[in-house]
Amino acid sequence: MAHGCSPHVATILAANCATAERDGSTSHGLFRMRHYVSTLRSGWVDGRAEPVIADAAPGFVRADAKNGFAQIALAEAAPLLVQKARTNGIAVLAIRQSHHLGALYLDVEPFALQGLVALTVVNSIAVVAPHAGSRAVYGTNPIAFAAPTADGAPLVFDQATSTAALGDVRVAQQAGHDLPYGAGLDRAGQPTNDPAAILDGGALLPFGGYKGAAISLMVEILCAALVGANFSFEVDSSAYPGAKTGCTGQTIIVIDPAAGSDGLAPLPARVSTLVAALQDAGQTYIPGGRRLIARSQPSAPIDPAVWTELRSLLPA
Amino acid sequence: MAHGCSPHVATILAANCATAERDGSTSHGLFRMRHYVSTLRSGWVDGRAEPVIADAAPGFVRADAKNGFAQIALAEAAPLLVQKARTNGIAVLAIRQSHHLGALYLDVEPFALQGLVALTVVNSIAVVAPHAGSRAVYGTNPIAFAAPTADGAPLVFDQATSTAALGDVRVAQQAGHDLPYGAGLDRAGQPTNDPAAILDGGALLPFGGYKGAAISLMVEILCAALVGANFSFEVDSSAYPGAKTGCTGQTIIVIDPAAGSDGLAPLPARVSTLVAALQDAGQTYIPGGRRLIARSQPSAPIDPAVWTELRSLLPA
Numbered sequence: 001m002a003h004g005c006s007p008h009v010a011t012i013l014a015a016n017c018a019t020a021e022r023d024g025s026t027s028h029g030l031f032r033m034r035h036y037v038s039t040l041r042s043g044w045v046d047g048r049a050e051p052v053i054a055d056a057a058p059g060f061v062r063a064d065a066k067n068g069f070a071q072i073a074l075a076e077a078a079p080l081l082v083q084k085a086r087t088n089g090i091a092v093l094a095i096r097q098s099h100h101l102g103a104l105y106l107d108v109e110p111f112a113l114q115g116l117v118a119l120t121v122v123n124s125i126a127v128v129a130p131h132a133g134s135r136a137v138y139g140t141n142p143i144a145f146a147a148p149t150a151d152g153a154p155l156v157f158d159q160a161t162s163t164a165a166l167g168d169v170r171v172a173q174q175a176g177h178d179l180p181y182g183a184g185l186d187r188a189g190q191p192t193n194d195p196a197a198i199l200d201g202g203a204l205l206p207f208g209g210y211k212g213a214a215i216s217l218m219v220e221i222l223c224a225a226l227v228g229a230n231f232s233f234e235v236d237s238s239a240y241p242g243a244k245t246g247c248t249g250q251t252i253i254v255i256d257p258a259a260g261s262d263g264l265a266p267l268p269a270r271v272s273t274l275v276a277a278l279q280d281a282g283q284t285y286i287p288g289g290r291r292l293i294a295r296s297q298p299s300a301p302i303d304p305a306v307w308t309e310l311r312s313l314l315p316a
Numbered sequence: 317m318a319h320g321c322s323p324h325v326a327t328i329l330a331a332n333c334a335t336a337e338r339d340g341s342t343s344h345g346l347f348r349m350r351h352y353v354s355t356l357r358s359g360w361v362d363g364r365a366e367p368v369i370a371d372a373a374p375g376f377v378r379a380d381a382k383n384g385f386a387q388i389a390l391a392e393a394a395p396l397l398v399q400k401a402r403t404n405g406i407a408v409l410a411i412r413q414s415h416h417l418g419a420l421y422l423d424v425e426p427f428a429l430q431g432l433v434a435l436t437v438v439n440s441i442a443v444v445a446p447h448a449g450s451r452a453v454y455g456t457n458p459i460a461f462a463a464p465t466a467d468g469a470p471l472v473f474d475q476a477t478s479t480a481a482l483g484d485v486r487v488a489q490q491a492g493h494d495l496p497y498g499a500g501l502d503r504a505g506q507p508t509n510d511p512a513a514i515l516d517g518g519a520l521l522p523f524g525g526y527k528g529a530a531i532s533l534m535v536e537i538l539c540a541a542l543v544g545a546n547f548s549f550e551v552d553s554s555a556y557p558g559a560k561t562g563c564t565g566q567t568i569i570v571i572d573p574a575a576g577s578d579g580l581a582p583l584p585a586r587v588s589t590l591v592a593a594l595q596d597a598g599q600t601y602i603p604g605g606r607r608l609i610a611r612s613q614p615s616a617p618i619d620p621a622v623w624t625e626l627r628s629l630l631p632a
Contacts, residue, residue: 059375060405060575089376090569092406094576117542119534133598145534147541155537157530189598208524214473214603215531217590218435218461221471225463225587226433226573228580233593253406253569257542259376260410264544271541274533277549282449282505287530 002315003040005047012071013102020103021302024294027167028103030306035101035244037313044243045069045099053077059084059091062227065098070122070250073098074107081254085116089259093252094227099245100124104144105158105288107252112146112154117255117267119145123223125246126233128162129203131213134189136203139232139246140166141219148257150269157287161216162204169195169204223249318631319356321363328387329418336419337618340610343483344419346622351417351560353629360559361385361415369393375404378543381414386438386566389414390423397570401432405575409568410543415561416440420460421474421604423568428462428470433571433583435461439539441562442549444478445519447529450505452519455548455562456482457535464573466585473603477532478520485511485520539565 001010013036021029040047049068053076056062061081063073073095084091100122111118124139142165144158160166163183172179173195186192187201198204206212224231229249237243257267265273275286294300317326329352337345356363365384369392372378377397379389389411400407416438427434440455458481460474476482479499488495489511502508503517514520522528540547545565553559573583581589591602610616 054578056575056578057405057572058403059407060572062576062578087374088404088407089373090406090408091375091404092571096580117537130594130597130599132600133594135597137593137597137599143531145530147537155533157533159527159530161527207527210603211475211477211523212527214461214475215459217471217473217594217603220590221433221463221583221587225583225590226571227576228578228586231586231590231593233597255408255542256373256376259372260378260543262370262372262378262544264412267537267541270544270547271537274536274541274547277453277547278446278449278533281446281451281453281549283446283453284448287526287533 003037003047003313005040009047009049009069009072012075013069016071016102016106019106022295022300023291024300025103025105025291026303026306027165027171030302030310031171032101032167033310033313038242039099039101039244042237042240042242044237044240044247045245051076053080055080059088061091061093063093063095065095067097067247068099070095070098070100071102071107074250074252078110081252082111082114082116085254085256090253090255092254095250096227096229097247098229098250099247100250101245103158104142105146105156105291108144108146109154109156111254112148112156115148115257115268117147117257118252119143120250120252121219121222122250123220123229123232123246123248124166125235125237127166127204128216129185129205131206131210134185137233138162138206138213138216138220139248140204141216141232143215143219147271148268149275150272153288153292155271155275155286155288156291161206161212161219163207164204169198173199222251226251319353319363319629321356325363325365325385325388328391329385332387332418332422335422338611338616339607340616341419341421341607342619342622343481343487346618346626347487348417348483349626349629354558355415355417355560358553358556358558360553360556360563361561367392369396371396375400375407377407377409379409379411381411383413383563384415386411386414386416387418387423390566390568394426397568398427398430398432401570401572406569406571408570411566412543412545413563414545414566415563416566417561419474420458421462421472421607424460424462425470425472427570428464428472431464431573431584433463433573434568435459436566436568437535437538438566439536439545439548439562439564440482441551441553443482443520444532445501445521447522447526450501453549454478454522454532454536455564456520457532457548459531459535463587464584465591466588469604469608471587471591471602471604472607477522477528477535479523480520485514489515538567542567
C-alpha cells in the first residue's frame, strides 16, 4: 500500500506471496515483493486498477485487468466462472491487460478444492527463444493444472514451458549458481548456462525442444490472441525502469467433471487411482508434494536476507 | 470392410489414413492399415460400433464409442460440439470406450478451418514410464492443437508427450534404426535407444523430463478420469492377440474466439502476427509446415513396400 496499491489489491497480492512462501515456493514468495514494489514504483502497473468483468457468452468470461495484476481480475471473476462451469460443464476466463508475478498454482488450486478441474496459462515478457531461433519471443509461459483427488489435497502442477522459470533464473543469479546445461542462449545466440548472460540480452530455451516450444506457442495463442492481449514479444516497458512484468494476458479453463461421469467412477477417485499407479511404477515424487509437506509444517522459516530486504521495502 | 468394419466406419477410417498419407504423415498413413486390420481381426475393437452421443450439459458433449474407433464418435458429435462452442464460447467433447490409431491433427484441423480453436488429447496403452519410474504407465498421450490464421491454412501441431510416437518407434524398428539418445527404457528399466527393446517389455520416456511427464499426467486425467474411460495402464488386450490399440478415451476442447475479441484484433490475425514474429526471430520451421507442403503436391508417392502390404491385406 505504501508503494501504490489499493487495500483490496494489497490484500490479494500479500496473501498470494505469503501463501507461496508458506508452501516453500520461495521463488514466488516474499522474494517477489521486491519485484512487486519495483514494478509499482516504475509506474508500469496500476496497483489501484479495478478490473472490468464481462459476461461474454454462457461459457466465456472476459476480463480487462486495466493494467493491474491478473490475480485481482481472477478474484473478481472467479464466482461467475465457477457458476458457468457448473451450469455448462466447462467455462473459460480470458484476462487481458494484466500483470502476473505470482505463483500460478495458486490460481488453479482453489477450483480443484471445489471439485473442479482447472487449467491456466499466462504469458509475460519475451525471455524465451523459439525452437531453433536465436532471439527471445515467448515468455516463460507457465502452465498450471489442478484436479481434485478422493483422498486428500488436489493434484496440482505448475511449470514454466521454458527450461527454468524466470524466478529460478533470478534466484540462481543472486546465489551465483549456473543453471543446468542447455538452459539458454547468450546475447549472441550461443548456448549458455549463466543466469546473468541469459538475463542480459540472452534468452532461455523452451523445455523439451520443439515440443515444449509448441506448448509455449499454444500458451501465447490462448493468453494473448484469444482476448486481444499483448504477446510477450510486444511488451515494451523500457520507458518504465524497474518494471518486472509484462502487460499481457491469462486464460483459465474450468471443467465440472460431474457432466462426464454418469454413474461411472467420479473423477476424484479416478485421479487417486492414477496417482497410486504412478507410485506403484516407481515414481516417488508426485507433483506438488513438496508444497504439501511445507504447508503441513507449523511454521515456515524465512531466509534472513529476504526478511531484511522485505523490511527495507517499508517506507521510512 | 472385409475385416469387419461397417461401410460408415470404413469410410471415415479410410479417409483418415489416406489424408495422413497425402500429408506426408506416413507413420499414421497407409502404414497404419496393418494395425487397423490386425486389431479388427483380433476382435478387440468393434468395427461396426455405433457411438452413443449424450448432450450432457450446455457446454459438454459426452460420447460412448461403444468399443469402436474414436473418430466415428467425433464425426457424429462434431456438429453438436461446434454448435455448443459457438453458443457458449467454449465446449468440450469427452469420448469413452474408444480406440485411436489415427493422426491426431486431423481431429482438430477441421475446427480451425471453421474459425475455432481446438485442443485434443488422447490416451492409449501403457508404453511410457512416469518420470523417475521404471515401468510404463502412460500412453504416448499425444496433444494436438489448431488455431485459425488470417493468411492461409490453420496453425496446427500434433505431438506425443513421449520422446517419440509409437508409430515412430514401429517405423524405426522396421527400418532397423535406433531412436535418439534417452528415448526409453528396456525391460530391466535401463536406458536404451533400441526400438525393439522399448517395444519388448520396455518403455518410452516422457519428452522433456518431469515437465513432459506432468503434461502426460494431465492427458490421462482429461481423457480417462473425466469421462469414466480406462487409463492407459488399465488396458489389457492380452486375450486378443494382434490388438494394437487401447480402449481408452479422448477429449476435445473447442473455443470460439469471437467471444474474446470485442472490437480488438481477431484471433486469426493475431496468430499470423505471432507466426511472423517467430520467423523473424530465426525459427525457420513452423509446426505443420511439412504437412502443408506435402498437401500442396499434385500427388503423394506411396512406399512400394507399404503398397504391397496394403494389397496383401485384401481378402483373397
